[in-house]
Amino acid sequence: MSTLPPLPPESAPDEDDALAERPRGRAAARLLPPSRLTGPIPWVIAILIALVVIAAAGGLALRNLATSASAGLSSAVSVQVIEPNPELRQARGAAAAKVLAGMEGVAAVRQVPEADLVAMLEPWLGAGAGGGDVPIPALIDVELERTAGPVQIERIQTALASVPGARVDAQGDFLRPVNNALAALQWLALGLIALVALATAAAVWLAVRNAFAGARETVEIMHLLGASQRQIAAVFLRDVLREAAFGAVLGGALGAAAVWLLGQQFTALDSGMVSGGGLMLTDWLAIAAIPLAGVLLALATARITIALALKAML
Amino acid sequence: MSDTLAGHVKFDNVGLRYGTDPEVLSNLSFTLFPGSFYFLTGASGAGKTSLLKLLYLAQRPSRGAIRMFGQDLVTMPQGRLPELRRNLGVVFQNFRLVPHLTAFDNVALPLRLAGTEEKRVVKAVADMLDWVGLSHRAHAVPATMSGGEQQRVAIARAVIGRPKMLIADEPTGNVDPDMALKLLRLFEALNNRVGTTVVVATHDVHLLKKVPDSLIMRLHKGQLSDPTGALRYPPRPSAPGGSGAA
Numbered sequence: 001m002s003t004l005p006p007l008p009p010e011s012a013p014d015e016d017d018a019l020a021e022r023p024r025g026r027a028a029a030r031l032l033p034p035s036r037l038t039g040p041i042p043w044v045i046a047i048l049i050a051l052v053v054i055a056a057a058g059g060l061a062l063r064n065l066a067t068s069a070s071a072g073l074s075s076a077v078s079v080q081v082i083e084p085n086p087e088l089r090q091a092r093g094a095a096a097a098k099v100l101a102g103m104e105g106v107a108a109v110r111q112v113p114e115a116d117l118v119a120m121l122e123p124w125l126g127a128g129a130g131g132g133d134v135p136i137p138a139l140i141d142v143e144l145e146r147t148a149g150p151v152q153i154e155r156i157q158t159a160l161a162s163v164p165g166a167r168v169d170a171q172g173d174f175l176r177p178v179n180n181a182l183a184a185l186q187w188l189a190l191g192l193i194a195l196v197a198l199a200t201a202a203a204v205w206l207a208v209r210n211a212f213a214g215a216r217e218t219v220e221i222m223h224l225l226g227a228s229q230r231q232i233a234a235v236f237l238r239d240v241l242r243e244a245a246f247g248a249v250l251g252g253a254l255g256a257a258a259v260w261l262l263g264q265q266f267t268a269l270d271s272g273m274v275s276g277g278g279l280m281l282t283d284w285l286a287i288a289a290i291p292l293a294g295v296l297l298a299l300a301t302a303r304i305t306i307a308l309a310l311k312a313m314l
Numbered sequence: 315m316s317d318t319l320a321g322h323v324k325f326d327n328v329g330l331r332y333g334t335d336p337e338v339l340s341n342l343s344f345t346l347f348p349g350s351f352y353f354l355t356g357a358s359g360a361g362k363t364s365l366l367k368l369l370y371l372a373q374r375p376s377r378g379a380i381r382m383f384g385q386d387l388v389t390m391p392q393g394r395l396p397e398l399r400r401n402l403g404v405v406f407q408n409f410r411l412v413p414h415l416t417a418f419d420n421v422a423l424p425l426r427l428a429g430t431e432e433k434r435v436v437k438a439v440a441d442m443l444d445w446v447g448l449s450h451r452a453h454a455v456p457a458t459m460s461g462g463e464q465q466r467v468a469i470a471r472a473v474i475g476r477p478k479m480l481i482a483d484e485p486t487g488n489v490d491p492d493m494a495l496k497l498l499r500l501f502e503a504l505n506n507r508v509g510t511t512v513v514v515a516t517h518d519v520h521l522l523k524k525v526p527d528s529l530i531m532r533l534h535k536g537q538l539s540d541p542t543g544a545l546r547y548p549p550r551p552s553a554p555g556g557s558g559a560a
Contacts, residue, residue: 218412224372226400227427229393
């Protein structure tokens with residue numbers, strides 16, 4: 001004990017940034033007790049990420065459904081000519097079609113044959129739909145060169161003023177209540193994602209705060225021996241990264257499996273409208289990014305929690 | 315002004331209180347000079363530990379000014395304090411070893427935090443453990459070590475980073491008289507050979523006589539007295555590595 005040993009050469013002047021990731025590897029792993037993050041945090045993260053994946057997939061499917069349902073109808077207009085007298089109705093229908101065909105901005109005009117109308121109404125009105133007891137209006141499908149907005153509808157209405165009983169409707173209007181409902185569901189999914197993200201951040205905050213409190217003595221010693229805030233945070237973030245990554249991958253896989261199974265169920269319905277709600281490749285890529293976003297959220301939350309805890313120390 | 319002339323540490327009318335309690339330290343004005351050996355004495359509750367906390371940067375003063383190694387501690391941003399702390403070696407009263415780390419890893423901690431290459435860390439820690447006579451206990455954790463062994467690990471950890479100043483809080487309080495003397499000789503060796511400024515807080519007056527060149531600061535109810543007068547004047551220049559005491 002009497003001879004002082006040669007001391008190691010002093011390290012180069014330290015820049016805090018250069019130290020940010022030191023100590024590394026096993027040396028860093030040794031600095032905190034093995035218990036580290038407490039309790040079921042990886043499982044909580046897994047459950048929350050699975051919920052977000054399902055909510056996001058639902059939101060994306062609803063968006064696709066709304067887009068698919070609206071596609072092709074946005075520039076379509078229906079013109080009905082309501083007239084009980086069949087000969088007069090036929091004549092006025094032809095006149096309306098002629099006016100429409102001559103209008104600027106109209107891409108196509110098709111007068112729907114009465115037989116087709118009868119066939120469409122038969123499920124509701126029965127075999128006697130075409131018997132003349134129920135007056136069926138003449139129907140003209142019009143395809144515009146642009147979206148059928150209120151201005152276009154007003155213009156067509158004006159052009160058809162000479163045709164008594166003519167009524168103009170944008171076909172997209174028929175789906176407006178459905179689209180509104182789908183939009184509301186999308187907002188609901190978005191709200192759910194935000195709430196679950198908040199819950200994830202809260203769970204990580206609690207876990208990191210507990211872990212910090214459990215390792216407070218060690219942290220204080222490190223602090224007094226010259227550890228920078230970033231060095232101390234880095235030691236905790238290693239554990240947060242590992243446990244959040246485990247939870248996120250597990251939750252992402254569970255959520256994706258649930259979405260896939262639900263997709264199979266809806267596909268089996270073989271419904272025209274529902275089939276428009278399938279997920280595209282870009283949707284799956286967005287869903288795959290959710291676990292990554294979850295890990296980043298956990299890391300950011302942990303970093304802020306540790307920074308606030310360390311701020312209380314000198 | 316050079317560090318030697320200005321002193322490592324300069325307190326100017328420093329006061330410290332915890333919360334809204336009365337001041338535990340009042341009107342402290344003194345200078346610690348490089349290469350000197352100081353004893354800080356006083357009865358229990360006199361404020362020794364509080365003064366040491368100011369010295370090892372665990373606390374900022376409630377009032378007054380402190381300069382350390384040319385830096386103003388009162389206005390220094392929190393983020394720059396770690397760099398300053400690496401110039402200090404601290405032996406805490408209750409050792410404060412990291413309980414789950416071995417003696418080796420505890421001693422290695424300051425070097426690892428300073429980013430020293432692991433190969434150098436291994437060599438330096440092995441040498442240091444040999445120096446304090448604990449090579450055979452390198453893989454023991456604190457719970458399995460005696461008080462004296464823990465004390466020596468704490469000292470090895472305090473000095474391995476080649477600190478400019480070593481601060482020890484009651485370092486002989488938990489060891490027998492023989493070990494206390496050995497530890498004191500170890501501090502002297504560090505002071506003499508490396509030129510480290512040493513500040514030892516103790517209430518054991520017998521220790522003061524063991525280091526004849528030491529300077530004495532006495533605390534009483536948070537006020538400092540200067541029985542040797544050396545706190546007010548730079549110590550006499552001495553042989554290289556000497557304590558430089560007046």
